[in-house]
Amino acid sequence: MPRTARGTRTKRHASAAGEPIGTGPRLGEVAYRRILEGLFDRRISAGSFISQNELVRLLDLPIQPLRDALRVLETEGILKIHPRSGIEFLKADLELARSTYQFRSIIERSAVRAYAETADANEIARLIDMHHALLEQLEIDSAEECLDAMEELEQQFHSSIIASLRNPMIETTARRLKNYVALIRLxxxxxxPRMIRTIREHLDVLQACExxxxxxxxxxxAHHFQAALQRILGMV
Known part of the structure; x- marks a missing residue:
């Protein structure tokens, strides 16, 4: 049976979720990752209202790093802190999906022009080979078995394009948008079939860059983002 894009999987997040809490500046970073992992693994329900104490118990985090991470995630729009009340987590809706994919399209359409002009030919060839390899894998294995490889492929494809702009501010924004995409895909x-369409759309981009x-x-x-949004909305 098909499963949701992230569902209840914990494998991809196991290393960070099991990371011991020590001391120093990394505490807030670990807390940040654990909160997102809890959200994407559905231990925290999107749209839920939960107290800080509940999050401490659920995620095994000290209170101060948790608070630091919550403030960062609030600035990124993932949650809203209600003083003396609790934490309200964002639930994706159609408007968030449209806004996110529109913003991604604006950023990456500019980036892909730079990528087509300046990207190393060997890197483009490597990405093309990775896409063909996953197409072959999908002929043998189920979508569920290929899901981690698909997510890794999407990450490499989009991050390579964005990196061609050599703009740290855009890369930071893209990382925030990635969290929205993860929420939308829950x-x-x-x-x-959806994976295959996505891979073929990526290949159209890469072959033009080549x-x-x-x-x-x-x-x-631009076509890829339009088609991806239609898939999110259940239109195709």
Whole structure:
């Protein structure tokens, strides 16, 4: 049976979630990751209202690093802190999906033009090979078995394009958008046909970049984001 894009999986987050809490500046970073992991693994329900004490018990975190991480996540729009009341976590809706994919498209359409012009040919070839390898894997294995590889492929594809702008502010924004995408996909069923369509759309972009055709690369990426949003909305 197909499962949701992140569902109740904990494997991908096991290393950080099991990381011991020590001392020093890393405490807030560990707390930040554990909160997101709890949200994406559904230990914390999207849209839920929960107290700080409940989060301390659920995520095995000291209170001060938890508070520091909560303040950061509030600035990123993942949650809202209600003083003396609790923490309200964001629940994705259609408007968030539209806004997120529109913003991603604005950033990456500019980035893919730079990528098509300047990316190392060997890097483009490596990404193309990775996409073909996953297509072959999907002919043998189930969508569930390929899900981790698909997520890693998407991460490498989009981060490589964004990195071509060499702009730390944009990279920071892209990381925040990635958290929104993860929330949006919580209730999206991962199926082999959807994965295959995504991979082929990526290949259209990469092949245009390989040909150093900036116009075609931008057009292919714009189509990819439009199609991805339609998949999120259940239109295809």
């Amino acid at each position: 209730d999206v069923t991962a199926t082999a 040909a150093r055709d900036q116009e075609a690369a931008e057009a292919a990426l």
